[in-house]
Amino acid sequence: MKKLVMQLEQLTCPTCVxxxxxxxxxxxxxETSTVLFNSSKVxxxxxxxxxxxxxxxxxxxxLGYDVLSMKE
Structure with missing residues (x-):
């Protein structure tokens, strides 16, 4: 199982999450995914x-969101 963190553009609402x-x-x-609203990370x-x-x-x-960076 690998882990990945993506930095997204600024999320504007909980519906985005x-x-x-x-x-x-x-x-x-x-396996799992968690979207962090305040930091706009997945x-x-x-x-x-x-x-x-x-x-x-x-x-x-x-979905219309820009992925700014990815880190494994």
Whole structure:
């Protein structure tokens, strides 16, 4: 299990948090995901054999949020 932290653009509302968490929870290979509203960060534990950081980033960007950086 690998861990990933993504820095997002500034999140503006709690609804943003729920949208991102819902999409990540439905993604195969994601064990856990936590969106931190105040710091605009997403912490993800995932199975690297099932999903890549690039795919996770794309899912968030498809919702309309910019991923500014990623750190494993």
């Amino acid at each position: 729920k949208k991102i968490e819902t999409v990540l929870e439905k993604t195969e290979g994601v 912490k993800i534990s995932y199975n690297e054999e099932e999903v890549t950081p690039k795919e996770l980033s794309r899912k968030i960007m498809d």
